[in-house]
Amino acid sequence: MENNFNRVIFSDEVIFKLDGKSVRVWHKDDEAFMLEEKFDPYNKEKIHMWGAISNFASFEPYFFEGHVSSETYIECLKKSLLPKL
Numbered sequence: 673m674e675n676n677f678n679r680v681i682f683s684d685e686v687i688f689k690l691d692g693k694s695v696r697v698w699h700k701d702d703e704a705f706m707l708e709e710k711f712d713p714y715n716k717e718k719i720h721m722w723g724a725i726s727n728f729a730s731f732e733p734y735f736f737e738g739h740v741s742s743e744t745y746i747e748c749l750k751k752s753l754l755p756k757l
Contacts, residue, residue, distance in 0.1 A: 722752065
């Protein structure tokens with residue numbers, strides 16, 4: 673089977689907390705680590721962003737306002753993703 677990524681869209685979302693305590697941890701599955709951090713999903717001091725890349729189009733980043741629900745996520749995809757397909 674040929675690996676052809678010409679029609680694949682890679683997307684992700686991230687939350688940047690504005691209190692200076694954003695933490696990312698990359699590790700191998702077999703490595704033990706401990707991360708203790710309380711996360712308040714309703715903290716107003718954050719920026720929630722969605723983005724995507726592909727071989728055939730560039731997608732504008734989308735910044736969510738307020739709490740992200742299935743309805744707001746669908747709205748993000750309608751505004752940012754669908755116009756380029």
